[in-house]
Amino acid sequence: MTLSAQFLWLIPALPLAAAGIGALTPRSGRKTAAGAAILSLLGAFVLSCFALNGALADPTMHATYNFNWFDLGATSLRLGFLLDPLTAFMCVMVTFVGLLIFIFSTGYMKEDANSTRFFCFLSLFAAAMLGLLVANSLLLLFICWELVGLASYLLIGFWFHKPSAAAAAKKAFITTRIGDLGLLLGILWLQHAGGTLLFYDGGNGALESSVLASLAGQTVAGGLALSTAIGLLIFCGAIGKSGQFPLHVWLPDAMEGPTPVSALIHAATMVAAGVFLIARVFPLMSADLALTTVPVHALTVVAFIGAITALLGASIAVAQNDIKRILAFSTVSQLGYMMLAIGVGSWVAAIFHLLTHAFFKALLFLGAGSVIHAAHHEQDIRSLGGLRGPMRVTFATFAVGMMALAGVPFLFSGFWSKEAILHAAHLWDVSHLPFYIGLVAVVLTAFYSTRLVAETFFGRPRSPAAEHAHENSAAMTGPLVLLAVCAVLLGFIGTPAFPWLQAKLLGQTEIHGHSLFDGAGLMITSIVLVALGIGAGWAIYGRRPRANATARDPLEARAPRLFAALSNRLGFDEFYASTVFRLNDGLAIVSDRLDRHVWDGAVRFLALLGVFTGQVNRDTDEQGLNAGFTAASEKLRDAGKFYSQRQSGEAHGYLRTLAFGFVIVLLLVILGGAR
Amino acid sequence: MSPLQICLIISTLLFCIGLVSALTRSNAIMVLLGIELMLNAANINFIAFWRYGPQPEAGMGVIFVLFSIAVAAAEAAVGLALVIAIYRHRKSVRLQDAVQLKG
Amino acid sequence: MTLALILIACVMLGSAAVAVTLRNLIHSALLLVFTWASIGAFYLWAGAQFIAFAQILIYVGAVSMIVLFAMLLTRQGQGTELPIGSASIMRALSALLAGGGVAGVLIGAILGSPLDVATSAPAAISVKQLGEQLMGPHAAALLVVGIILTVALIGAVLLAAVDPKEQPEDIT
Numbered sequence: 001m002t003l004s005a006q007f008l009w010l011i012p013a014l015p016l017a018a019a020g021i022g023a024l025t026p027r028s029g030r031k032t033a034a035g036a037a038i039l040s041l042l043g044a045f046v047l048s049c050f051a052l053n054g055a056l057a058d059p060t061m062h063a064t065y066n067f068n069w070f071d072l073g074a075t076s077l078r079l080g081f082l083l084d085p086l087t088a089f090m091c092v093m094v095t096f097v098g099l100l101i102f103i104f105s106t107g108y109m110k111e112d113a114n115s116t117r118f119f120c121f122l123s124l125f126a127a128a129m130l131g132l133l134v135a136n137s138l139l140l141l142f143i144c145w146e147l148v149g150l151a152s153y154l155l156i157g158f159w160f161h162k163p164s165a166a167a168a169a170k171k172a173f174i175t176t177r178i179g180d181l182g183l184l185l186g187i188l189w190l191q192h193a194g195g196t197l198l199f200y201d202g203g204n205g206a207l208e209s210s211v212l213a214s215l216a217g218q219t220v221a222g223g224l225a226l227s228t229a230i231g232l233l234i235f236c237g238a239i240g241k242s243g244q245f246p247l248h249v250w251l252p253d254a255m256e257g258p259t260p261v262s263a264l265i266h267a268a269t270m271v272a273a274g275v276f277l278i279a280r281v282f283p284l285m286s287a288d289l290a291l292t293t294v295p296v297h298a299l300t301v302v303a304f305i306g307a308i309t310a311l312l313g314a315s316i317a318v319a320q321n322d323i324k325r326i327l328a329f330s331t332v333s334q335l336g337y338m339m340l341a342i343g344v345g346s347w348v349a350a351i352f353h354l355l356t357h358a359f360f361k362a363l364l365f366l367g368a369g370s371v372i373h374a375a376h377h378e379q380d381i382r383s384l385g386g387l388r389g390p391m392r393v394t395f396a397t398f399a400v401g402m403m404a405l406a407g408v409p410f411l412f413s414g415f416w417s418k419e420a421i422l423h424a425a426h427l428w429d430v431s432h433l434p435f436y437i438g439l440v441a442v443v444l445t446a447f448y449s450t451r452l453v454a455e456t457f458f459g460r461p462r463s464p465a466a467e468h469a470h471e472n473s474a475a476m477t478g479p480l481v482l483l484a485v486c487a488v489l490l491g492f493i494g495t496p497a498f499p500w501l502q503a504k505l506l507g508q509t510e511i512h513g514h515s516l517f518d519g520a521g522l523m524i525t526s527i528v529l530v531a532l533g534i535g536a537g538w539a540i541y542g543r544r545p546r547a548n549a550t551a552r553d554p555l556e557a558r559a560p561r562l563f564a565a566l567s568n569r570l571g572f573d574e575f576y577a578s579t580v581f582r583l584n585d586g587l588a589i590v591s592d593r594l595d596r597h598v599w600d601g602a603v604r605f606l607a608l609l610g611v612f613t614g615q616v617n618r619d620t621d622e623q624g625l626n627a628g629f630t631a632a633s634e635k636l637r638d639a640g641k642f643y644s645q646r647q648s649g650e651a652h653g654y655l656r657t658l659a660f661g662f663v664i665v666l667l668l669v670i671l672g673g674a675r
Numbered sequence: 676m677s678p679l680q681i682c683l684i685i686s687t688l689l690f691c692i693g694l695v696s697a698l699t700r701s702n703a704i705m706v707l708l709g710i711e712l713m714l715n716a717a718n719i720n721f722i723a724f725w726r727y728g729p730q731p732e733a734g735m736g737v738i739f740v741l742f743s744i745a746v747a748a749a750e751a752a753v754g755l756a757l758v759i760a761i762y763r764h765r766k767s768v769r770l771q772d773a774v775q776l777k778g
Numbered sequence: 779m780t781l782a783l784i785l786i787a788c789v790m791l792g793s794a795a796v797a798v799t800l801r802n803l804i805h806s807a808l809l810l811v812f813t814w815a816s817i818g819a820f821y822l823w824a825g826a827q828f829i830a831f832a833q834i835l836i837y838v839g840a841v842s843m844i845v846l847f848a849m850l851l852t853r854q855g856q857g858t859e860l861p862i863g864s865a866s867i868m869r870a871l872s873a874l875l876a877g878g879g880v881a882g883v884l885i886g887a888i889l890g891s892p893l894d895v896a897t898s899a900p901a902a903i904s905v906k907q908l909g910e911q912l913m914g915p916h917a918a919a920l921l922v923v924g925i926i927l928t929v930a931l932i933g934a935v936l937l938a939a940v941d942p943k944e945q946p947e948d949i950t
Contacts, residue, residue: 017922649774651706652869656698659876666883676779676889683888685787689794689813695854696798698873701866704803704848708810711841714795718829719862722840724826734911734916744836745923747928750865751841755848756934762852763940776817 003050005063007136011047011091012144014040016127022120029643033119038102041126045095049579059085060507062138063202063275071227072121080198082136085504086351093355094487097268097362098126100479104366105260107475108373118258129269133276138187138197138206138234141277145183145237148273149176150196152163152265152537156257175250179240186233193218193226194402200282204218208639215598216287221284233299234281236303242274242335249572251332255324259369262324267331268358268364275338275354279347286291286345300430301337305610307434309336314444315464319553319566322379323368326452330405331361333441337421340391346424348502351496353417355501358406359490360414363483366400370476371456374469384552390470393477395457397484402453404487406446409527413491418442419523420502426522442526446533454541462548682723688714703761703768707754714747790816803849811842825902868899 003010018040020034055063066080102122107116128147135141159168160632191197194211196204203210238244243251254266265271285298313333320326328486334357341350372379374391388395404414422442425435461467471477494501556563676683693712700706718740723734762768790813799802814837821830912920 651770651773652698652701655694656872656876657696659698659880663876663879663883666887669888670883678783679893681780681783681940682824683788684885685783685791685879687884687888688791689817690884691877692791692794692798694871694880695877698876699866699870700798702792704845704852705798705806708845709798709805711837712810712813713838714813719817719820720830720907722821722824722826725826732903732907734908737826737829737903737908738911738916740826740921741832741908742923744829744832745927748836748841749927751844753930753937754935755844756937758848759851760937762920768852 001082002046003054005065005081005136006081007050008065008083008087009107011044011051011095011134012120012127012130014044014047014127014172015130017124019120019123019127022116022123024546025116025120027114027116031452032121033116037123037126038106038118040098040123041099041102044130045099047087047409048091048095051083052085052650055083055085055088056504057506064198064200064205066136066198066201068147075195077139078137078196079140079408080136081134082153082199083508085177087507088140089355089501093267093358093389094126094133094660096131096275097358097483098122098129100258100482101264101268101366104263104369104476104479105258107473108369109258109261112258114158118155121154122261122264125155125265125270129273130404131649132273136199138190138199138281142180142187143282144182145241145273145277146180147182148172148270152176152254152270154259154468155560156254157263158257158261158653162256165256168250168256172250172254175247176240177245182233182236182240183238183329186230186433187234190230193230194620197566200427209283210395212283212287214283216291223293225291225294227284228294228296228298231281231285231288232301234284235278235298235302235623237276238278238339239305240274240493241277242271242339243307243309243332244274244339245312246335246572248313249576252310252328253323255322255328255504259324259372261653262328263365263369263441266328267361271331271335272338272354273348275342277337278339278342279351282342282347285342286655289345297430299343299345301343302339303428303430303434305427306336306339306341306343307437309333310340311444312336312439312442314441314448316566317448318444319556319563319569321382322439323371323381323384323452323456324365325377326381326448327361327364327368328449329366330445333445334361334405337438337441340438341421341424344425344428346420348505349417349420349424350422351505352501356404356413356417356487356490359483360487362400362403363397363480363487364405366476366480367394367401367484370394370472370480371398371469373476374472375463376468378463378465380402381452384456384460384461384466386466387469388457390455391472393471393480397477397480398457399453399486400487402449406449407442407526407530408534409523409530411491413487413489416491416495418507419526422523422526424457436668439526439529442529443533443536446530447537450534450537451541454537458542475616563616677727679723680725683720684717686719686723689713689719701769701771703758703773704755706770707751710754711751714743714750720761721758726729746771758768785821786816786819786823790820802889803853804846807842807849810845811838814842829906842944847867848869 007265008399015037016034018036021036025033025036027562048146057638060083063083064080066078067076069079071077102119105118105122106114109118127153128144132141133143134147135144153169154175156172157166159165160169187197190206194206194215196206196211198205199207202207205211212227216225218226220229240247251271251277256263257266287303288294288297289299310333313329313336315330317326317329317333320329334353338350338353341347341353371384371387371391371394373385375387378384400412404412407415407418409415409533422435422438425438426432427433461469553563677776688712690713693709693716696705696709696712698709700709721736721743722738728736739759761773765772767773793809793812793816797806797813800806800809816834818830818833820840821833853923
């Protein structure tokens, strides 16, 4: 079975219908809402598999289905759906991970009174995300992009009675909006300059050679190619959505939402949307590569932003104590890797890492959710510990996820995708700096993931909640096991010996495999670095476990100032508070002053003028006109009294009058007509 | 007399029977039924003019009657519901008793 | 042809006239069913089969039922025994005057108009044509009628529904 591009809309439509059902279900109908959500996503998953089957049959083709949305004068705005291997792989990943997370949520949200609403929002999110994936138009993509942001806002603030959750929801929404403004500007500019927003349109699409050539041929201010400017504006949207430096500040705070939300939105799918967007518009981003005179290429910016983000996220993650925040900064760092891969020109490596990361990061988050649920919402790793015994399934699957994240060689998927990225970065001819940054981040990643596992699962329980933890129900452990299996197996679809995924994404019909150990020097280097990171983590945290919840961190004891800076997230929030917020406050104060003194004064003057005119009017009125009006109203009152007596309220009387009136009028007409 | 005139006279008589019913009966339901008869008389006129008109194949008269019947059905439903509401309020369906908007 | 028309007219007008004068409401309503059925027969005679069936369905089937329900729900029992007051007689006289006036004027106008059209064969209009007309040029009106019916239905339910705040003894 295959699914053609014309019917791609069915994939997002199913979860959308489930969201509608969830919205109409009363609060008590949690089973209905959860069942509808899970069934719809299951259907979407099956459809996505059909779509993937169709896309793989001919990976070179971009099957599109475009239609007119509305006409604007002579031009018309067209939307469309696009089916190619990139879309199909992403759809399968999103629906599959989403399905497992939905099932996990039925266990995790069992005690929440509002879980009907929760499933409604989750379905809405899934619908928007899938719509984003199947869009063939930057405009349709943007619409779904904003819907995804809305669903994320609703879900982060799901426990809105907690002030921190409400604040985090607002922060996420507003921060991503800054990036979205850039994206919107890019879209408008593209429509203006290229005349189309469709990606592929039989040779006239924005990602096809004729439009790209004209975009790359024009220059704007500063000698930039037009395609560079538009590409960078679109990249702004990706920076916001994917939590890249400098807009990464919202992602760790977004962990205030329920853990399945963190897993689905802020690890596996939504934050990957930025990477997906840049991969999708890669032809536009790379259109300026042939030009040698431009000051900067769009992809160079992407690579450096990605590298900075990777290093930043990994280093901050080292000093965090909240289990979900560690994972959040880890996500920031991994997204940086993906951006780095796109920037150095290997978007297939980025998508490969995106897919593997989605599985193992969803696994880690759900594992964290399982721990949190078992330990009665204790999220601080200093207070956990010793969970290896009571929670065997969670421990085993979490360890698999951690090893995939750290890049333990050969068996785990994270190793192969990270290796692909490092390999691509190594071959980049512009600069080797991102490559070295990536290597440093490899060590840090291995270190903090070891620290996370060692603190959470080894040693002795350090709080009553951790002592009484026990394994969760099958609804929660089942998805963990499935995700763990995927986190291991998924790596083998893209190894250097058999790069099936890369070939399909690039539209090659033949698979050019190299040796499994192609670039062995690089591979050995990164294996050594991973071993170094894990060894250091185990030496510091594993061998001598923390004695109690309040003991100082061993790293803190050695480098207190660095540790404080890192655990304070390098002061980004404070920096924004002292610059952006202060500027905003200053502008607000100026506006307030203007309003109070200048505009208000003008309004007050006008009001005084009005009062004065009114006074004059009143005087003339009372003395001059009133007497005449009094007499007239006496007459009116009499007339009203007379007519009101005819208004008896008796329906028969009215009808009789009507009948006689009709006779009279008709008689007049007949007699008059005879004349 | 042509057939058209016969039809029109029939409808006129039906109309007047309805009118008399609406004017004489004090029961609100009978008043409503009188109004229904008057509407039916109007429908007969439409059909008669359609049948003997210049363009019967256009079907305008039939369509008009269709809409008129639909509106009459809505009117009957709302009217009788009003009668029941008034009855519940005043314990009477005499039209003469319902002369006030408030109360 | 004309004979059939006269026959239909006799049943129609006769049953209507008797229904209007009867004091027993239930009998009146039952006689009116005859009137409506004979109006349906008139439509059949005129060649408008679809309208005839609509008339039978809506009036004989539906409206008569709600009329009977309304009568039974609002029955007071002693109505037939009440003496006829002088006010009622005055009202009946004036009503007859009005009705007679309308009839006289209208019939005069009808007879005075040149309406001597040629008797053509009945122009039957098929349901298919009717449907195409309704869905084509009159689609908007059809939608509006649908909305009116929906609103009327909801309104009727709201009006006739028992107000939960009312005293229990008010509900009979």
